[in-house]
Amino acid sequence: MSELTGSEPWKALQAHKQAVERTHMRDLFAGNPERAKQFSVQAADLWIDYSKNLITDETLNLLLDLAKSRDVEAKIRAMFAGERINTTENRPVLHTALRNRSDEAVLVDGQDVMPEIRNVLQRMASFSNLVRSGEWLGATGKPIKNVINIGIGGSDLGPVMAYEALKAYSDRSLTVRFVSNVDGTHFYEATQDLDPAETLFIVASKTFTTDETMTNAGTARRWVADALGESAIGHHFVAVSTNAEEVSKFGIDLENMFGFWDWVGGRYSLCSAIGLPVMVAIGPDNFNRMLDGFYAMDQHFKTADFEHNAPVIMALLGVWYTNFWDAQSEAILPYNQYLSRFAAYFQQANMESNGKSVTKDGQYVDYETGPVVWGKPGTNGQHAFYQLLHQGTKLVPADFIGFAKPHHSMGEHHHKLVANLLAQTQALAFGKTAEEARAEGIDEALIAHRTFHGNRPTNTILASELTPETFGQLVALYEHKIFVEGVIWGINSFDQWGVELGKALAKDAYGSIINHQTDPKNDSSTNSLLDKFFELEN
Ligand code: G6Q
Secondary structure (H helix, E strand, O other), X not given: OOXXXXXXXXXXXXXXXXXXOOOOHHHHHHHOOOHHHHOEEXXXXXXXXXXXXXXXXXXXXXXHHHHXXXXXXXXXHHHHOOXXXXXXXXXXXXXXXXXXXXXXOOEEOOEEXXXXXXXXXXXXXXXXXXXXXXXXXXXXXXXXXXXXXXXXXXXXXXXXXXXXXXHHHOOOOOEEEEEOOOOHHHHHXXXXXXOHHHEEEEEEOOOOOOHHHHHHHHHHHHHHHHHHOHHHHHHHEEEEEOOHXXXXXXXXXXXXXXXXXXXXXHHHOOOXXXXXXXXXXXXXXXXXXXXXXXHHHHHHHHXXXXXXXXXXXXXXXXXXXXXXXXXXXXXXXXXXXXXXXHHHHHHHHHHHHHOOOEOOOOOEOOOOOOOEEEOOOOOHHHHOOHHHHHHOOOOXXXXXXXXXXXXXXXXXXXXXXXXXXXXXXXXXXXXXXXXXXXXXXXXXXXXXXXXXXXXOOEEEEEEOOOOHHHHHHHHXXXXXXXXXXXXXXXXXXXXXXXXXXXXXXXXXXXXXXXXXXXXXXXXXXXXXXXXXXXXHHO
């Protein structure tokens, strides 16, 4: 038995689960008219109603005991203070410094990192303004109309998601695209209707060695050089990286390199120079508003007591369902089309951070860790996978995210959108009993099919409007939720060794493919697939 599963708060939660598992939310609400008020929290500009969860006062108290027993408070302080909490890579974890809007210093090895952060933000702003104003000229003297970010994983998902989320604030005269996949189709489709003379590439790679990114960057380089000559490269490429040597070798002037630091993890790097394509699209002022939003949620997380701390509460609910109700996945369901990539972004952030099976000191866990995270915007999902949420055999805790004001008031659209959000969380929580179905005159043969058990947990997050500020708050809310869960599970949420083996094997497989040879070291399946591939290739 591990320290966690053997602990008193854990055992108390196990016993409590047995005691409450037959309780229905219908009764919890009927028995307490104050329930919604009691289980809601204001975090910066976000209102989070978590009353439609399978919890009582006691559940929350026991979960808070668990948080205390895992030293969550001290761990939060350690992260903000720049301690080397990413132990397997011996690094601090300081994405919060990137959006520190105060005058407070943030020290790494006794050195304040804030002046350097502000300097990069300043250089990003100058560059963005040059591109946006048409002053940055391509090699032939034409202004830049198209900006293409080349990156993958943490150097792609954040910027794409934020660009989509804040499109309403973007300069529509610029075309901004993202190329990530090593599948040549991605590059082809992103460039086939563009003029190289008007196109600028941002090569975004922390290491500047990632195979997919360097392959796409090499293709982009040829695309520009073939059309405009080798001397054009400097006009059409800038880099976001920590690796000045490789950037220079590529032919990008270090003046046009925007740096960041090894204490920024890829999936937590949106507020660093990795956000450059977003800043180009929405402008420095809106980008700063986004940073303000992140900072507001960081402050909430750092200072609110746990009973009113939104990321802590959301994390504890996640642990409650993952570890005590055997939930295997969590859905994120934004009722906002601009947030179409939000769930995909947090799929990486959560699954790469908490998809671990050993603790920080290398012991195998004897409990579940990070869930499968998925989701799509409403209302589309309602016509697709919600059937399983309502009547399937799996418990899927879901977050519903909505906004009071639309960006585009077009008749009845927005009120219908919000009505659907509210209706879904009601239906999931309270369902429909067989008696209710009968009272509606439903045929007896269909009663079982037309009954909804309900008792399916949701959080509802509401804000006035999707602005750069509320967007930053939302992202930081989930980042910190993931952190707190990682602390409770005792894992390192900031490494990702699980991606390494596949990368190494891909090098061997690539060798086999280009040499047109199977490998005696391979298993029979891989070699027979290689043979089949060679046959089909001809
Ligand atoms: C994220 C991961 C990973 C990383 C990519 C790209 O936390 O570390 O998704 O961001 O592999 O890495 P580079 O930025 O070094 O190209």
